[in-house]
Amino acid sequence: MTRKKTGTTTRSKKSKKTIKNNDLSKKSAGKAVKTAKAAKPRIAVRRSPIHGRGVFAANDIAKGARIIEYTGDRISHAKADRLYADLHDGNSHTMLFAATDKVVIDATKRGGPARWINHSCAPNCEANEEGGRVFIDAIRPIKAGMELSYDYCLVLEERHTPKLKREHPCHCGARGCRGTLLGKKR
Numbered sequence: 001m002t003r004k005k006t007g008t009t010t011r012s013k014k015s016k017k018t019i020k021n022n023d024l025s026k027k028s029a030g031k032a033v034k035t036a037k038a039a040k041p042r043i044a045v046r047r048s049p050i051h052g053r054g055v056f057a058a059n060d061i062a063k064g065a066r067i068i069e070y071t072g073d074r075i076s077h078a079k080a081d082r083l084y085a086d087l088h089d090g091n092s093h094t095m096l097f098a099a100t101d102k103v104v105i106d107a108t109k110r111g112g113p114a115r116w117i118n119h120s121c122a123p124n125c126e127a128n129e130e131g132g133r134v135f136i137d138a139i140r141p142i143k144a145g146m147e148l149s150y151d152y153c154l155v156l157e158e159r160h161t162p163k164l165k166r167e168h169p170c171h172c173g174a175r176g177c178r179g180t181l182l183g184k185k186r
């Protein structure tokens with residue numbers, strides 16, 4: 001099955017904001033690793049130095065390991081717009097993941113722990129879409145206690161002006177942090 005890399009968020013002035021697959025043409029760099037030796041990835045949700053709650057490795061996680069699925073209610077883009085456009089206007093917080101052009105995973109009310117994973121400009125995970133489902137995979141070895149992160153590559157419909165970037169600040173703390181959750185427009 002083809003795996004597709006995901007990891008973007010999109011927003012217009014009056015549309016919902018979703019973490020979205022914006023990189024459909026690229027093959028995934030992260031391949032799920034299942035070896036007899038690799039321990040099953042375990043995670044813990046707790047307060048994060050980056051933002052709010054975050055997700056942390058509870059044991060060492062091997063590069064390539066499939067860690068967790070991003071779960072929630074599966075809704076249409078139109079429904080997500082109806083539910084969240086007003087809420088997301090002027091607010092950078094989102095728990096929506098656009099899995100495909102048709103399906104948005106809404107983790108706001110019934111989401112799994114993956115919804116707490118924060119963005120980093122130097123991430124240790126990536127989000128991959130497979131058959132409309134979204135999985136978080138390790139892209140490097142992750143030591144127990146480290147916070148999990150992936151690059152949201154937030155892409156909004158409007159121009160990414162300096163003001164818009166400031167309105168979506170990144171607090172990942174990575175060397176080379178780009179200072180904003182917004183990614184490059186394609």
Ligand SMILES: C[S@@+](CC[C@H](N)C(=O)[O-])C[C@H]1O[C@@H](n2cnc3c(N)ncnc32)[C@H](O)[C@@H]1O
Binds near residue numbers: 048120
């Ligand atoms: C899916 S939630 C992640 C969980 C979040 N920490 C919380 O407690 O709700 C995504 C939101 O968390 C915030 N966030 C995630 N990573 C961030 C970062 N590197 N810098 C600033 N805010 C971040 C943004 O508001 C983003 O829309």
Ligand SMILES: [Zn+2]
Binds near residue numbers: 172
């Ligand atoms: Zn950053």
